[in-house]
Amino acid sequence: INLGQASYSIIHDSHPTGGVGNYFSKPFNYGKTRGYAGFYGQSYTQSNPFGFTAGTGSSLTTKTCGVAPTSCSRSRYRTFSGVCNNLHNPGWGMAAGSYSRLLSPKYGDGIHSPTLSVTGQELPNARLISLNVFGERDIPDPKFTLLNMQWGQIMTHDMSLQFGGSQAFKHATACCSEQGDLLEQGDLHDTCYPIIIPPNDPVHNNFNRQLCMNFVRTLTDQDVRCPNVQFGAPSEQLTEVTSFMDLSLVYSNSEQMNAQLRAFTGGRMITEQRHGREWPPQNPNASTVCTMSSPTEVCYLAGDARVNQNPGLTSLQIMLLTEHNLIADNLASINPHWDDERIFQETRRILIAEYQHISYYEWLPIFLGQKNMRNNGLIYETTPGSYVNDYDAGIDPRVINSFATAAFRYFHTQIEGRLDLLSEHRARTASLRLSDWLNRPVVVEAEFDNLCRGMVTQPEEDTDDNYDTEIKHFLFRLDGTFGQDLKAIDIQRNRDHGLASYNDFREFCGLKRASTFEDFMDLIQPQHVERLRAHYTSPEDVDLTVGGSLEAHVAGALAGPTFLCILTEQFFRTRVGDRFFYENGNIDNAFTREQLQSIRTQTAARFVCDNTNIQYIQPRAFERIHLGNELLPCASLPRIDFSLWKEDVTPAFDTHNAFIYTK
Numbered sequence: 001i002n003l004g005q006a007s008y009s010i011i012h013d014s015h016p017t018g019g020v021g022n023y024f025s026k027p028f029n030y031g032k033t034r035g036y037a038g039f040y041g042q043s044y045t046q047s048n049p050f051g052f053t054a055g056t057g058s059s060l061t062t063k064t065c066g067v068a069p070t071s072c073s074r075s076r077y078r079t080f081s082g083v084c085n086n087l088h089n090p091g092w093g094m095a096a097g098s099y100s101r102l103l104s105p106k107y108g109d110g111i112h113s114p115t116l117s118v119t120g121q122e123l124p125n126a127r128l129i130s131l132n133v134f135g136e137r138d139i140p141d142p143k144f145t146l147l148n149m150q151w152g153q154i155m156t157h158d159m160s161l162q163f164g165g166s167q168a169f170k171h172a173t174a175c176c177s178e179q180g181d182l183l184e185q186g187d188l189h190d191t192c193y194p195i196i197i198p199p200n201d202p203v204h205n206n207f208n209r210q211l212c213m214n215f216v217r218t219l220t221d222q223d224v225r226c227p228n229v230q231f232g233a234p235s236e237q238l239t240e241v242t243s244f245m246d247l248s249l250v251y252s253n254s255e256q257m258n259a260q261l262r263a264f265t266g267g268r269m270i271t272e273q274r275h276g277r278e279w280p281p282q283n284p285n286a287s288t289v290c291t292m293s294s295p296t297e298v299c300y301l302a303g304d305a306r307v308n309q310n311p312g313l314t315s316l317q318i319m320l321l322t323e324h325n326l327i328a329d330n331l332a333s334i335n336p337h338w339d340d341e342r343i344f345q346e347t348r349r350i351l352i353a354e355y356q357h358i359s360y361y362e363w364l365p366i367f368l369g370q371k372n373m374r375n376n377g378l379i380y381e382t383t384p385g386s387y388v389n390d391y392d393a394g395i396d397p398r399v400i401n402s403f404a405t406a407a408f409r410y411f412h413t414q415i416e417g418r419l420d421l422l423s424e425h426r427a428r429t430a431s432l433r434l435s436d437w438l439n440r441p442v443v444v445e446a447e448f449d450n451l452c453r454g455m456v457t458q459p460e461e462d463t464d465d466n467y468d469t470e471i472k473h474f475l476f477r478l479d480g481t482f483g484q485d486l487k488a489i490d491i492q493r494n495r496d497h498g499l500a501s502y503n504d505f506r507e508f509c510g511l512k513r514a515s516t517f518e519d520f521m522d523l524i525q526p527q528h529v530e531r532l533r534a535h536y537t538s539p540e541d542v543d544l545t546v547g548g549s550l551e552a553h554v555a556g557a558l559a560g561p562t563f564l565c566i567l568t569e570q571f572f573r574t575r576v577g578d579r580f581f582y583e584n585g586n587i588d589n590a591f592t593r594e595q596l597q598s599i600r601t602q603t604a605a606r607f608v609c610d611n612t613n614i615q616y617i618q619p620r621a622f623e624r625i626h627l628g629n630e631l632l633p634c635a636s637l638p639r640i641d642f643s644l645w646k647e648d649v650t651p652a653f654d655t656h657n658a659f660i661y662t663k
């Protein structure tokens with residue numbers, strides 16, 4: 001077969017099954033208050049009849065704050081919870097710890113309630129901003145594949161999960177009914193901050209009913225009464241997972257949870273064999289975690305609770321799991337004297353290194369720009385086998401609140417609502433509608449290779465101000481039509497976390513502080529600035545997640561200057577603040593130069609090849625197939641040479657507490 005000529009072609013603007021509803025033809029009651037002509041010419045109006053301020057702080061949660069040990073023993077391996085990565089500040093980056101901040105919070109009441117306008121009034125309705133300021137046009141990216149988007153979500157799930165959030169399955173706290181009806185004020189939990197559907201919503205029909213989208217506030221250090229937190233100090237949100245890029249989404253965030261995922265033989269993770277392939281284990285709480293049409297449907301258990309959220313994400317989680325077992329089998333066969341623990345930990349170390357390498361040298365340059373990364377010490381021009389000893393114990397590696405709550409979420413714009421299933425010839429056999437398959441991984445097992453080919457072939461959505469209708473109107477819609485709006489959620493979350501304003505961050509990032517809306521025109525197109533003016537009372541009110549998402553991109557990067565500044569700062573800290581970063585040669589367990597050089601040959605393409613039945617792939621898998629990036633046989637791509645881990649002499653080594661390692 002000649003796969004050089006890929007037959008894949010885009011069929012955009014058509015949804016494969018069911019369609020997205022003919023909502024543009026609905027009659028509208030045009031703008032009564034502050035109406036604004038949106039992208040499609042309708043006017044939506046603003047309303048928040050209940051004037052929510054939400055969340056007074058008391059909480060019924062059983063969740064507890066992470067506790068860091070007062071001193072650390074120098075272990076050869078990372079802990080699962082992230083503690084003791086930094087030996088001077090053992091809690092930095094641990095699971096159930098707080099986010100860090102670049103700028104002080106701006107809560108409505110100064111300590112906890114969601115941000116308000118400078119006038120003291122509510123900020124404009126989040127759904128209204130989503131509808132009127134952002135578009136929903138379907139523009140395929142000219143250069144990048146869906147894998148590019150999907151890898152970003154993997155990195156997100158490794159680095160951050162707002163405390164108490166589910167982000168996939170139904171939240172235990174309901175502020176709105178499943179049909180979208182607002183619950184009685186008296187029935188609302190303190191943490192409720194529902195997104196009110198404005199009247200005349202073009203999609204969510206609300207004749208005579210007050211509809212809302214469920215939204216539960218992130219739990220903070222005050223909510224769960226973390227030790228040493230001063231009563232009355234501004235709240236800091238907590239994150240469920242470690243901040244480090246340590247594949248916590250595979251290995252989990254605690255030793256106890258990790259024990260549920262490990263086979264404890266041959267260094268392997270637990271898998272189930274079906275159709276000649278390995279799959280993640282079944283989740284014991286399947287019926288509450290997944291949407292299932294029968295109790296026998298698969299629903300996976302992994303290191304991260306969001307594993308079943310969408311088919312692309314689940315597919316990559318499966319690949320990471322099978323890559324672990326593949327590496328473990330290799331190490332076990334060349335080092336028969338290694339016990340299970342040794343194989344497991346060395347495998348984990350190699351897999352994390354492989355993933356950090358792909359993320360920093362192949363993926364991040366697309367988003368942050370190669371030159372920008374080099375200039376700021378995020379990547380280096382290395383000579384073969386050379387270490388980069390840039391670990392700095394003074395750098396706080398925690399995830400920055402404005403990174404997780406605004407800047408990194410900008411890439412929700414890349415989500416495609418239609419997933420193509422492709423044959424090896426890259427011919428489309430069928431397509432999936434994204435909202436049909438959220439939290440329903442059964443399709444992944446049925447169509448794994450076809451889905452993965454789609455992921456490495458189909459274009460992602462252009463990185464712009466448009467959000468796919470599947471996530472803008474139908475997110476988690478289950479079998480009904482009433483779904484959520486991810487852009488509106490992002491805006492609401494920005495206020496829930498009390499992020500400083502877009503204008504504050506412009507100034508922080510060395511840009512000109514705006515005193516009028518016109519001043520935003522240095523970075524934002526005039527028609528967008530007009531939309532901002534139509535909704536916000538003051539330029540000081542513009543939410544970071546809104547203003548940052550409208551900026552023109554910096555040349556060579558996929559974000560404007562404000563988000564790029566936050567993203568660059570985060571990935572500098574994530575690298576330089578991680579004692580175990582794979583390029584560091586100054587630690588007890590550094591890779592040998594030969595091993596490091598071999599890890600540096602690994603690519604996303606080869607990773608996908610080795611964990612699917614795909615036979616041909618383009619070498620730069622984040623980029624679409626084109627002249628110069630044609631399909632090649634998988635076997636022709638470089639692969640890590642595991643023989644470099646062969647150990648001739650049995651070392652005197654206690655895997656639990658030793659760090660002196662003799663060869």
Ligand code: HEM
Nearest residue numbers: 149152153156160161162167310404408409411415489493
């Ligand atoms: C099909 C793909 C995706 C879906 C369905 C999805 C959905 C979601 C949902 C439901 C949330 C929680 C919102 C909230 O309650 O505040 C979320 C959070 C988030 N998403 Fe996505 N997302 C996707 C892809 C991505 C991508 C590609 C990126 C970045 C490259 C990304 C970055 C983030 C970040 C940073 C958060 C906040 C995480 C936290 O701190 O808890 N997502 N996403």
